[in-house]
Amino acid sequence: MFHRNGSTYTHSLLGRLFLSSRFLPHDQNLKSRHLSRYRILHTHTVSLLSLSSLLFSSPWFPKHLSFTSVFLMCKKKKAIDATAPTHLRPPPTPPPVVSSSSFSSSAPSSSSVPLVSSGSSATKTSSQLSAVRSSLPNPAILYPFQELSLATNNFLSKPLSSSPSPCWKCSLRKRNTTVYQLPFHLSDPKSISSLLSLLIQSHHANIVPLLGASLPSPSHHYIYLVYSFTPSSSSLSSCLRNPHNPSYTPLNTWLSRVQVASDMATGLEYIHLHSPASFHGRLSSSAILITEQPSLRALVSLYGAADLSGDVRPASVEESRRGYVAPEVLNRTTSASHQSDVYAFGVLLLELISGEEPVKYRLDKGTKEMKQVSVIDKANKVMKGEGDERKGKLRRWVDRRLNDSFPVEAAERLIQIALKCVEQDPTVRPDMTWVAGKLSKVFLESKMWSDRLRVPTDISVSVGPR
Numbered sequence: 077m078f079h080r081n082g083s084t085y086t087h088s089l090l091g092r093l094f095l096s097s098r099f100l101p102h103d104q105n106l107k108s109r110h111l112s113r114y115r116i117l118h119t120h121t122v123s124l125l126s127l128s129s130l131l132f133s134s135p136w137f138p139k140h141l142s143f144t145s146v147f148l149m150c151k152k153k154k155a156i157d158a159t160a161p162t163h164l165r166p167p168p169t170p171p172p173v174v175s176s177s178s179f180s181s182s183a184p185s186s187s188s189v190p191l192v193s194s195g196s197s198a199t200k201t202s203s204q205l206s207a208v209r210s211s212l213p214n215p216a217i218l219y220p221f222q223e224l225s226l227a228t229n230n231f232l233s234k235p236l237s238s239s240p241s242p243c244w245k246c247s248l249r250k251r252n253t254t255v256y257q258l259p260f261h262l263s264d265p266k267s268i269s270s271l272l273s274l275l276i277q278s279h280h281a282n283i284v285p286l287l288g289a290s291l292p293s294p295s296h297h298y299i300y301l302v303y304s305f306t307p308s309s310s311s312l313s314s315c316l317r318n319p320h321n322p323s324y325t326p327l328n329t330w331l332s333r334v335q336v337a338s339d340m341a342t343g344l345e346y347i348h349l350h351s352p353a354s355f356h357g358r359l360s361s362s363a364i365l366i367t368e369q370p371s372l373r374a375l376v377s378l379y380g381a382a383d384l385s386g387d388v389r390p391a392s393v394e395e396s397r398r399g400y401v402a403p404e405v406l407n408r409t410t411s412a413s414h415q416s417d418v419y420a421f422g423v424l425l426l427e428l429i430s431g432e433e434p435v436k437y438r439l440d441k442g443t444k445e446m447k448q449v450s451v452i453d454k455a456n457k458v459m460k461g462e463g464d465e466r467k468g469k470l471r472r473w474v475d476r477r478l479n480d481s482f483p484v485e486a487a488e489r490l491i492q493i494a495l496k497c498v499e500q501d502p503t504v505r506p507d508m509t510w511v512a513g514k515l516s517k518v519f520l521e522s523k524m525w526s527d528r529l530r531v532p533t534d535i536s537v538s539v540g541p542r
Contacts, residue, residue: 218289219248243255253303254306261386262384265291271383272380275351278353282343282374282376286380330482330486332372333428340424345508354413355417356379357383361424363376363377363378399434415502422496423498429474429494455494485521486521
């Protein structure tokens with residue numbers, strides 16, 4: 077059909093066949109359409125063959141190529157051009173993250189920050205995420221004093237009796253809360269907003285969440301802190317010493333008491349090492365809540381109260397007599413610190429083991445005077461001696477409501493940890509990381525002891541005749 081030099085080409089045979097009546101339709105309109113299409117095809121074919129004739133006759137064209145190979149090469153190139161995109165479309169820009177309005181008018185407004193594309197570097201991604209976190213709305217709430225007064229019936233509602241400070245249960249903005257009243261000692265009330273926004277971001281399984289506060293007015297010398305209400309809970313002091321039924325306690329197993337001790341240590345460790353709070357400052361058995369669901373666990377309340385109220389001294393003479401305040405704080409040598417929290421925690425451990433109050437007053441028959449007896453003094457007497465003598469003293473001192481069902485070695489180690497925490501010298505006391513680690517080990521040993529004594533439930537006894 078086609079020659080290499082392109083001088084001749086044969087299409088007359090195709091033309092005759094196409095123009096013959098055998099291949100054309102009988103309808104005149106369709107026949108005219110086919111003829112016009114043939115003329116257009118014929119014109120393009122002639123132009124293509126003329127161009128190929130000039131191409132093949134050029135001196136630089138390779139002699140070993142044919143027209144068919146050139147045609148196939150052009151066809152492949154056309155297919156590649158058809159599949160490859162002519163230009164890259166830029167990825168769609170994600171919408172910016174716009175923060176919602178804050179809960180109160182005094183909370184700082186947040187600005188929108190664009191999201192980070194997936195191709196950015198790790199450093200840029202980290203900085204962008206930090207900017208996004210800082211732009212999120214501040215959940216801290218500054219409650220007006222009138223709102224708290226209305227929710228508590230002008231503070232005439234019955235306060236919770238187990239609290240170390242006056243507090244009321246009420247509903248604020250469709251949420252059950254607990255409002256604490258604390259004396260205010262800070263010189264600058266405006267600094268509370270920034271500190272509250274930091275404290276509000278702390279979340280831990282063993283800490284009662286802080287929701288907000290009410291700023292004191294010049295006529296009021298108290299600050300009101302709002303915490304989340306914990307249902308089905310009671311203070312540790314009420315669980316250990318129920319005035320209505322002194323012989324009963326929900327903490328009637330050794331494992332439950334070690335679990336409460338481990339929870340208290342974990343919560344206090346978080347406050348000391350991972351929260352913006354300086355210290356707790358108000359640790360006592362009334363500030364520990366025991367929950368019943370799904371099991372007996374402990375929560376540390378009044379988180380951030382010492383920092384927000386500025387009250388780093390003993391709350392009252394009554395609390396200082398109860399034995400939780402460290403000697404250096406009681407003597408006004410230093411203010412409250414991590415070491416004073418560790419001291420109060422040691423007293424809580426001894427109180428949890430014995431079930432007794434930290435401080436008691438007894439009448440001395442010889443001098444006819446009231447004598448103070450602390451749980452620390454009793455623990456030191458118990459740990460004196462060796463062997464069976466010490467074990468006998470320990471069994472008589474541990475809370476009798478446990479029915480003498482506890483591992484003596486674990487109880488002895490727990491008392492030793494508590495006595496290290498209540499050292500007179502604050503520099504000798506351990507930190508809460510060491511205390512939490514030791515208590516976790518005691519808990520695991522107590523759990524293994526409890527599992528060994530558990531009655532097996534996968535056996536059956538048959539009393540019928542064989």
